[in-house]
Amino acid sequence: MGKAWKFGHDIDTDVILPARYLNKSTPEHLAAHCMEDAGTTFAQDVKAGDIMVGGKNFGCGSSREHAPIAIKACGITVVIAESFARIFYRNALNIGLPIMECPEAVAGISPGDEVVVDLATGTIENRTTNKQYQARSFPPFMQDLIRAGGLIPYVEGRKKNA
Amino acid sequence: MSMTITEKILAQHAGLDEVVPGQLITAKLDLVLANDVTGPVAIQEFAKFGTDTVFDKTKVALVPDHFAPNKDILSAEQCKVMRDFARKQEIKHYFEVGQMGIEHCLLPEQGLTLPGDLIIGADSHTCTYGAVGAFATGVGSTDLAAGLATGEAWFRVPESMKFIFHGTNFQKWVGGKDLILYLIGKLGVDGARYRAMEFTGEGISALSMDNRFTMCNMAIEAGAKNGIIAPDEKTFAYLEGRARRSYPLNYSDNDAKYVDVQEFNVADIPLQVSYPHSPENAKSIQEASGIKIDQVVIGSCTNGRLEDLRIAADVLRGKKVHPEIRLLVFPGTQTIMREAMREGIIDTLIEAGAAVSTPTCGPCLGGHMGILAKGERAVSTTNRNFVGRMGHVESEVYLANPAVAAASAVKGQITHPEEVA
Numbered sequence: 001m002g003k004a005w006k007f008g009h010d011i012d013t014d015v016i017l018p019a020r021y022l023n024k025s026t027p028e029h030l031a032a033h034c035m036e037d038a039g040t041t042f043a044q045d046v047k048a049g050d051i052m053v054g055g056k057n058f059g060c061g062s063s064r065e066h067a068p069i070a071i072k073a074c075g076i077t078v079v080i081a082e083s084f085a086r087i088f089y090r091n092a093l094n095i096g097l098p099i100m101e102c103p104e105a106v107a108g109i110s111p112g113d114e115v116v117v118d119l120a121t122g123t124i125e126n127r128t129t130n131k132q133y134q135a136r137s138f139p140p141f142m143q144d145l146i147r148a149g150g151l152i153p154y155v156e157g158r159k160k161n162a
Numbered sequence: 163m164s165m166t167i168t169e170k171i172l173a174q175h176a177g178l179d180e181v182v183p184g185q186l187i188t189a190k191l192d193l194v195l196a197n198d199v200t201g202p203v204a205i206q207e208f209a210k211f212g213t214d215t216v217f218d219k220t221k222v223a224l225v226p227d228h229f230a231p232n233k234d235i236l237s238a239e240q241c242k243v244m245r246d247f248a249r250k251q252e253i254k255h256y257f258e259v260g261q262m263g264i265e266h267c268l269l270p271e272q273g274l275t276l277p278g279d280l281i282i283g284a285d286s287h288t289c290t291y292g293a294v295g296a297f298a299t300g301v302g303s304t305d306l307a308a309g310l311a312t313g314e315a316w317f318r319v320p321e322s323m324k325f326i327f328h329g330t331n332f333q334k335w336v337g338g339k340d341l342i343l344y345l346i347g348k349l350g351v352d353g354a355r356y357r358a359m360e361f362t363g364e365g366i367s368a369l370s371m372d373n374r375f376t377m378c379n380m381a382i383e384a385g386a387k388n389g390i391i392a393p394d395e396k397t398f399a400y401l402e403g404r405a406r407r408s409y410p411l412n413y414s415d416n417d418a419k420y421v422d423v424q425e426f427n428v429a430d431i432p433l434q435v436s437y438p439h440s441p442e443n444a445k446s447i448q449e450a451s452g453i454k455i456d457q458v459v460i461g462s463c464t465n466g467r468l469e470d471l472r473i474a475a476d477v478l479r480g481k482k483v484h485p486e487i488r489l490l491v492f493p494g495t496q497t498i499m500r501e502a503m504r505e506g507i508i509d510t511l512i513e514a515g516a517a518v519s520t521p522t523c524g525p526c527l528g529g530h531m532g533i534l535a536k537g538e539r540a541v542s543t544t545n546r547n548f549v550g551r552m553g554h555v556e557s558e559v560y561l562a563n564p565a566v567a568a569a570s571a572v573k574g575q576i577t578h579p580e581e582v583a
Contacts, residue, residue: 057352091302
């Protein structure tokens with residue numbers, strides 16, 4: 001169970017991880033500056049197990065993989081959004097940051113709500129309001145990618161089975 | 163079966179007779195690109211793929227352009243990671259400072275992006291190469307690493323949207339930047355999410371290659387996977403003397419399927435200014451006129467090409483930059499810089515009071531060479547005006563074309579080029 005951090009529409013990668021910190025790529029460095037320009041205390045107050053909620057087109061903008069790496073390194077276990085920008089979507093799956101598309105859950109989660117997700121079934125439970133939601137399912141190929149934990153373990157797994 | 167140009171290129175590279183939108187394919191790559199920010203992460207991930215060498219050292223391009231020339235010690239370390247990798251792997255298209263330019267100006271100029279190519283780059287503006295009729299899209303570092311190792315990538319075939327620009331009667335000073343800002347204003351920053359944007363019509367045929375690069379460059383700002391323009395005589399003329407291999411020509415079938423078709427008349431599109439903090443906040447210049455500014459940036463992968471500099475010089479010739487304005491100019495490549503010197507463009511710009519830099523992405527992404535202080539405003543020919551994009555979180559960026567940027571530098575406020583011409 002984790003506390004929800006809620007952000008708006010079109011959260012871009014410059015807000016998730018400002019370019020001025022792209023001169024180093026260690027997860028700890030990136031986590032320390034995550035969402036810094038969103039004007040919140042997120043990076044200081046986020047706790048391992050918390051979840052992130054965004055509106056439409058989450059992660060738009062640059063291709064920097066530093067953005068999902070920063071979110072993951074903060075201890076965020078899943079990002080739930082109405083929709084994701086395509087490069088962020090790929091990057092998140094590739095590095096093993098779980099993401100879920102579910103406009104209903106986004107509408108039904110307020111900042112600070114306690115939320116539990118089941119990544120295998122796609123269910124999202126808001127324990128604060130006692131409401132349940134079902135995320136959109138991923139195509140089979142992406143489910144395999146997610147199960148493997150990202151692109152590299154997925155490719156390695158395929159090589160072993162080849 | 164009828165297909166769009168995007169679908170044909172994807173099908174060819176997947177070894178398939180046809181593909182349909184939504185289909186997941188694995189496709190062979192003609193070029194794999196990274197820069198000094200995304201490259202080091204990709205190189206680190208590449209090491210995990212269990213191979214020692216890249217799939218083809220002639221099909222990899224590495225360009226230190228974001229924080230290069232090295233802006234600080236950490237950036238120097240990142241550039242060194244990429245340089246060492248390029249040397250060890252004998253990467254043919256590594257461009258050291260002195261030869262390098264802004265990647266999306268440089269690679270087409272070097273003839274490395276050709277019609278029908280399938281290109282991935284660990285930079286979101288990789289979509290620029292659609293201007294020569296290539297399928298080119300941005301990816302992250304892990305996808306890039308997989309591309310380096312295997313020469314392949316997976317794609318979901320995108321739905322295509324067609325944008326027909328009728329007429330050739332452009333309003334004075336209006337260029338590709340205005341067309342694309344106008345379009346993003348209509349579509350919103352996710353209006354083309356996951357889709358291919360195909361630009362066509364007389365208006366597009368009339369545009370120079372430099373203007374076409376500007377348009378395809380900003381397809382990502384509408385959320386698109388790629389932007390694309392079918393090759394024509396102007397494309398062939400551009401590729402003459404650059405292309406060192408033959409290329410296939412692909413054109414959308416007349417009955418190809420589009421998820422959306424939108425038509426515009428170029429005569430109806432005025433000069434555009436996109437307000438902070440989103441490219442979709444496009445307004446006509448009349449609405450924006452008079453907004454006081456502190457800095458003007460002309461350059462970037464969007465508008466750092468010769469024609470852009472020429473237009474800026476035309477506006478600035480015989481004028482002076484407003485005493486309270488810093489005008490920063492970033493030619494896209496060394497070749498563009500030299501051409502601009504030969505034509506007297508650089509002299510005109512410096513005479514007017516511009517600071518002209520060696521090529522770098524620099525201030526576009528708030529890297530270096532022109533960061534904004536709290537409360538400062540810039541007019542910029544770049545592609546993004548997100549919160550904090552060019553510096554302090556409370557600074558602002560207004561996006562515009564080079565003519566508007568140059569005129570604004572003279573007046574110290576957002577200005578129609580007509581007012582200073």
